[in-house]
Amino acid sequence: MTKTLLVTGGAGYIGSHVVVELVRAGYCPVIVDNFCNSSPRAIQRVEHLVGQAIPVVRADVRDSTAMLRVFKDAQDSGQPISGVIHLAGLKAVGESVTKPLTYYENNVYGTVKLLDAMDQAGVASIVFSSSATIYGAPEHLPYTEGHRVSPVNPYGHSKAICEQVLKDWSICGGGRRAVALRYFNPIGADHSGLIGEDPRGVPNNLFPYITQVAVGRRQYLTLHGNDYKTPDGTGVRDYIHVTDLAVGHVRAVEFTQNQQGFTAVNLGTGQGTSVLQLVEAFEKATGQQILCKIGPRRQGDIAGAWADVSLARELLGWKAQRTITEMCADGWRWQSMNPEGYGQEV
Ligand code: NAD
Numbered sequence: 001m002t003k004t005l006l007v008t009g010g011a012g013y014i015g016s017h018v019v020v021e022l023v024r025a026g027y028c029p030v031i032v033d034n035f036c037n038s039s040p041r042a043i044q045r046v047e048h049l050v051g052q053a054i055p056v057v058r059a060d061v062r063d064s065t066a067m068l069r070v071f072k073d074a075q076d077s078g079q080p081i082s083g084v085i086h087l088a089g090l091k092a093v094g095e096s097v098t099k100p101l102t103y104y105e106n107n108v109y110g111t112v113k114l115l116d117a118m119d120q121a122g123v124a125s126i127v128f129s130s131s132a133t134i135y136g137a138p139e140h141l142p143y144t145e146g147h148r149v150s151p152v153n154p155y156g157h158s159k160a161i162c163e164q165v166l167k168d169w170s171i172c173g174g175g176r177r178a179v180a181l182r183y184f185n186p187i188g189a190d191h192s193g194l195i196g197e198d199p200r201g202v203p204n205n206l207f208p209y210i211t212q213v214a215v216g217r218r219q220y221l222t223l224h225g226n227d228y229k230t231p232d233g234t235g236v237r238d239y240i241h242v243t244d245l246a247v248g249h250v251r252a253v254e255f256t257q258n259q260q261g262f263t264a265v266n267l268g269t270g271q272g273t274s275v276l277q278l279v280e281a282f283e284k285a286t287g288q289q290i291l292c293k294i295g296p297r298r299q300g301d302i303a304g305a306w307a308d309v310s311l312a313r314e315l316l317g318w319k320a321q322r323t324i325t326e327m328c329a330d331g332w333r334w335q336s337m338n339p340e341g342y343g344q345e346v
């Protein structure tokens with residue numbers, strides 16, 4: 001029987017790619033999303049891409065009644081949910097500083113309520129969207145999973161608290177198991193150009209800012225500092241193709257089938273790329289010129305961050321495959337085919 005998986009936040013940037021890779025791997029995803037930061041149009045695009053309808057419920061993960069109904073409906077239809085991939089959450093670091101309670105309520109309380117609904121429905125397996133941001137300032141690089149957890153903003157704290165909740169929940173027994181995937185910097189888009197990142201307002205992150213400059217929505221890219229102790233003075237990050245990241249979720253689901261308790265795994269490439277190197281790679285891959293201006297450092301930024309990816313290889317049998325050039329080319333295909341993202345259309 002095909003395994004049915006609940007994907008919370010499945011309409012979002014990463015969730016939509018996860019849903020595509022789940023279908024490609026033979027799973028049946030069911031999406032729950034409240035569309036607070038996404039468009040139902042993303043799901044229509046996913047359906048077009050995979051050539052099949054995807055069940056979707058507009059609901060908030062904090063709404064116990066709605067979540068229990070999702071589990072019960074799946075059970076009643078003969079396709080019980082065997083596990084959950086929990087991507088639903090808020091992710092803007094800056095906003096989390098001005099609205100910390102909103103972040104704790106959505107990300108932490110949302111996870112607690114979801115686990116409670118899973119317990120009531122007898123679902124024991126969860127893969128969780130965590131973040132490399134939980135490490136904070138690096139004591140050593142690359143970051144291993146054993147690195148100190150020391151977030152520097154409410155968003156990071158909310159993810160670290162969720163990991164602790166998952167750890168405590170999973171050691172209660174009853175076959176409960178949780179994998180926290182600590183994402184590094186997902187960029188790019190599905191190779192088709194049909195789905196991709198569609199941030200609301202001014203992008204906080206580097207890559208969507210670059211693509212919006214390229215498509216003419218922004219005039220220039222501000223380099224947030226060029227005096228870091230890095231080879232060219234700009235910040236270094238571990239960019240990972242969102243499709244590789246999505247495949248990592250499929251592997252994590254497979255891993256949970258033979259595992260007990262809690263496991264945290266980095267998902268990155270293990271390679272650092274500076275801001276200027278990414279701009280240069282983008283220009284080369286796409287033929288677009290990106291006007292850059294040097295600005296001050298961004299508050300709270302660190303010079304460099306990249307992953308030790310050996311645990312992912314060992315436990316999940318997963319390794320990122322796609323190059324920076326492919327990340328740039330695929331991300332530009334999405335942005336150039338959809339200059340305004342998913343737009344207002346639903
Ligand atoms: P996104 O905003 O595109 O997707 C999140 C989705 O969750 C959206 O569709 C949103 O509408 C939905 N959602 C939010 N709160 C909800 C709730 N209470 N109930 C139901 N749906 C809700 O973000 P993304 O980039 O796809 O990120 C997905 C997850 O990965 C998030 O948890 C994020 O914190 C985490 N993450 C993202 C990155 C990144 O760089 N994009 C890095 C590390 C971790």
Ligand code: UDP
Nearest residue numbers: 204205206209222223224235236275298301
């Ligand atoms: N950055 C930049 N200009 C921008 C956005 C980001 O120079 O408009 C830099 C930022 O200072 C960091 C890198 O790009 O060195 C990646 O930033 P992003 O916000 O994408 O990821 P994070 O810092 O959260 O890992």
